[in-house]
Amino acid sequence: MFWLDIKVQKGGHLRVKRKHLILLLGVFLLVFFVVIGCKQEVEPPGEPPVGQPPATANYVGSDSCEYCHTESHKGFTKTQHYNAFKPLSEYNISDLPNEITIFDTANTESPKSATINLSEAYGVMVDDYVIAPVPATAGFTNEVYRVAAIHKEGDNWTLEPARTGDFNNDGTEDWGGASYTCGSCHSPGLGKSEKEATIGCESCHGPGGNHVQAEDKEGTMTVSQDACLTCHTSNPSKGDDGVWVANNHYGTRDYFASKHANSMQTNNCLACHTPHNVNSEGQTVIGDDPVKDNCIKCHEGANFNLDELMWKNPTDAHSHITRDHSFGAMPYAELGDKEGTKPIEITNPDMIELIEDKIEE
Numbered sequence: 001m002f003w004l005d006i007k008v009q010k011g012g013h014l015r016v017k018r019k020h021l022i023l024l025l026g027v028f029l030l031v032f033f034v035v036i037g038c039k040q041e042v043e044p045p046g047e048p049p050v051g052q053p054p055a056t057a058n059y060v061g062s063d064s065c066e067y068c069h070t071e072s073h074k075g076f077t078k079t080q081h082y083n084a085f086k087p088l089s090e091y092n093i094s095d096l097p098n099e100i101t102i103f104d105t106a107n108t109e110s111p112k113s114a115t116i117n118l119s120e121a122y123g124v125m126v127d128d129y130v131i132a133p134v135p136a137t138a139g140f141t142n143e144v145y146r147v148a149a150i151h152k153e154g155d156n157w158t159l160e161p162a163r164t165g166d167f168n169n170d171g172t173e174d175w176g177g178a179s180y181t182c183g184s185c186h187s188p189g190l191g192k193s194e195k196e197a198t199i200g201c202e203s204c205h206g207p208g209g210n211h212v213q214a215e216d217k218e219g220t221m222t223v224s225q226d227a228c229l230t231c232h233t234s235n236p237s238k239g240d241d242g243v244w245v246a247n248n249h250y251g252t253r254d255y256f257a258s259k260h261a262n263s264m265q266t267n268n269c270l271a272c273h274t275p276h277n278v279n280s281e282g283q284t285v286i287g288d289d290p291v292k293d294n295c296i297k298c299h300e301g302a303n304f305n306l307d308e309l310m311w312k313n314p315t316d317a318h319s320h321i322t323r324d325h326s327f328g329a330m331p332y333a334e335l336g337d338k339e340g341t342k343p344i345e346i347t348n349p350d351m352i353e354l355i356e357d358k359i360e361e
Contacts, residue, residue, distance in 0.1 A: 061195025075277030
């Protein structure tokens with residue numbers, strides 16, 4: 001066995017095993033680093049930099065906006081946008097059943113039936129249709145349907161079928177579920193946010209998680225006119241017969257043809273509209289007199305007849321009676337509409353040339 005001599009005093013020797021020496025050196029080094037380390041300040045665990053929100057934004061709901069944007073939120077809750085989709089529980093419905101049975105009207109060859117639990121309904125669209133999911137096992141064509149309709153009588157509401165017919169050919173009238181293709185605009189929160197299904201702040205501004213969490217909020221939320229035109233498209237469309245038809249559904253009919261749409265100065269919906277409040281008629285138009293409070297601000301001294309400048313469509317298949325937004329570029333009298341039909345056809349060659357010149361087919 002190997003021994004190591006260490007001289008500790010004159011005339012004397014201490015014999016130490018090598019493995020003991022290694023152990024002593026290890027203890028010495030440990031004590032040394034502990035003493036040195038204690039003299040240094042220990043940094044706290046790292047925290048994310050101020051003003052740097054998480055990379056992935058999440059939906060937080062319009063109520064999260066109310067604290068800082070109180071007046072805007074208060075006004076917004078009065079708009080038709082915010083009230084486009086509401087919980088079924090907000091309606092005083094007489095004799096509301098727990099369940100209803102509906103048939104899949106989207107399947108015309110062999111419609112299946114399903115029992116719908118109304119407590120699982122997503123809500124009511126524009127005070128009209130009850131929207132609910134259909135059980136996956138039902139074998140329906142789609143996942144979400146207009147399962148029923150509601151109708152107001154006095155202070156109460158009654159539940160009615162969304163569609164009726166003898167779908168199973170047994171000689172009795174059945175309730176039919178209608179497909180729900182309106183969801184992306186009337187209930188944009190469905191499938192995106194658990195906070196709200198209706199048109200909320202985040203429908204136009206985008207998910208607000210980053211904005212809410214950030215201390216420096218500049219640049220964390222953006223919105224453009226595209227947020228309006230996503231649902232309020234103005235372009236006409238061609239029918240199966242190749243005839244151009246004015247789009248009455250979305251409220252900005254023929255805006256593409258207006259000088260406003262083609263001007264860098266006035267190409268902005270918010271020049272005349274405010275999404276955060278309503279006027280005395282419940283509309284999101286600035287002021288109670290559209291001509292005085294909007295048009296005359298830029299067209300001083302002009303004399304506008306609103307009913308001529310922004311004509312209302314006389315007929316529509318879905319009763320979407322909206323004003324024209326071409327502002328005189330496409331007068332109703334010059335469209336060449338076929339009288340006696342619900343759609344507003346555009347057959348005048350000059351108007352067709354205007355359409356094809358400004359929009360892609």
